[in-house]
Amino acid sequence: MADTTIKVDPSVRDRLQELARERGMSMRDFVAELAGATPTKEELRKRYEETRAYVEEHFLGRPYTDEDQKAGEKLWADLEAGRIGEVQ
Known part of the structure; x- marks a missing residue:
């Protein structure tokens, strides 16, 4: 799977990192889980x-x-x- 870069404010990046760390996950895995768990309209x-x-x-x-x-x-x-x- 190819990686891509998502640009966000440093405060957003820091929060994502903290949330991932609390769950014992990488930020990559956390963002993937978040995207998969968030339903579309x-x-x-x-x-x-x-x-x-x-x-x-x-x-x-x-x-x-x-x-x-x-x-x-x-x-x-x-x-x-x-x-x-x-x-x-």
């Missing part, structure tokens, strides 16, 4: 569609709606705020 869209189809089939038994999304966002906000699971 198309991969995110596909994952969303697959997840939506799974939820519709296995949990809802009907199409996922905007109301479902709003309810999920409210539930998540309540969980983050500690409003779910409190003893009253």
